Amino acid sequence: MTAPIRCSDEVADALSDGRAVVALESTIIAHGMPSPRNVETAHAIEATVRDGGAVPATVALLDGTIRVGLDSDEIDRLGGPDEVAKVSLRDIGWVLAAGVAGATTVAATMFAAHRVGIRVFATGGIGGIHRGDPHDVSADLTALGRLPVAVVCAGAKAILDIPRTLEHLETLGVPVIGQGTDVFPEFWTRGTDLPVTVRSDDPARTAVILEAHWSTGLTTGVVVAVPVPTGHEADRSQIDAAIDAGLAEADRANVHGEDVTPFLLAHIADSTSGTSLDTNVALVLNNAAVAARIAGSLSGG
Ligand code: PSU
Numbered sequence: 001m002t003a004p005i006r007c008s009d010e011v012a013d014a015l016s017d018g019r020a021v022v023a024l025e026s027t028i029i030a031h032g033m034p035s036p037r038n039v040e041t042a043h044a045i046e047a048t049v050r051d052g053g054a055v056p057a058t059v060a061l062l063d064g065t066i067r068v069g070l071d072s073d074e075i076d077r078l079g080g081p082d083e084v085a086k087v088s089l090r091d092i093g094w095v096l097a098a099g100v101a102g103a104t105t106v107a108a109t110m111f112a113a114h115r116v117g118i119r120v121f122a123t124g125g126i127g128g129i130h131r132g133d134p135h136d137v138s139a140d141l142t143a144l145g146r147l148p149v150a151v152v153c154a155g156a157k158a159i160l161d162i163p164r165t166l167e168h169l170e171t172l173g174v175p176v177i178g179q180g181t182d183v184f185p186e187f188w189t190r191g192t193d194l195p196v197t198v199r200s201d202d203p204a205r206t207a208v209i210l211e212a213h214w215s216t217g218l219t220t221g222v223v224v225a226v227p228v229p230t231g232h233e234a235d236r237s238q239i240d241a242a243i244d245a246g247l248a249e250a251d252r253a254n255v256h257g258e259d260v261t262p263f264l265l266a267h268i269a270d271s272t273s274g275t276s277l278d279t280n281v282a283l284v285l286n287n288a289a290v291a292a293r294i295a296g297s298l299s300g301g
């Protein structure tokens, strides 16, 4: 039986020619942003990766196959009104078997990227250890501990316990490269005082660090943490208030497990009347541009 994983022709050609490819997740489309901003952003991310000289490879599960590289209609389908499963590592098998549409989280996207030989992946923020429930640990951390893929992100959201998340990454042996920063970015804001493992001021330098990390035989992932561009930061006190209210609301509504992250994201987008969403879009596009440059340096080196 052949593995049910398939690259688009464009992605397959780029990989076999050794050209730069950037993996992209789809949970952000299906469960991370409201419609129609989700689909518009998904297309804009792909365009940004192309402008940066790399081939975008959005990952999803469709019709019983793990797909790497989607066409425009397929992206629209993931962000449309039809039910789409949220697929983390544990969900890949059952969603393939059911043949239903599935959007991949950071963890599942890393898995697919690694399987086809993509080393750089861009997204908004990684999952981690939740505030309130330290036993709610995202499988994104599991994947980072096991799969040699660089995840270019704006850190993690303060809906999580960020200090504990960073401690856990350290335990897993996952380096956090601060791209142009000494402190871990906190998604909507540029971060405060949590140190990164190492700072890199240039995407080409980041590629050198990645090559060195993996050249040793280490098989762990790497977090490349990029702060939201200045001028697009959200108001910290407004975000903090929205998070506190969202956490209380999630508790009251008895939201658990995989539903917690999407619930909090939707609550915060609503209660900041969309300004947090503008920040989210700006940082994802910036991460896509940085990831394309890193992938370009890696494939060239
Ligand atoms: N953080 C965000 N936006 C997102 C997610 C996280 O700022 O859309 C999504 C990503 O797909 C991430 C997933 O991998 O949520 C983590 O979910 P969980 O905590 O259930 O593992």
Ligand code: MN
Pocket (backbone or CB within 6 Å): 136, 137, 138, 257, 258, 260
């Ligand atoms: Mn969880």
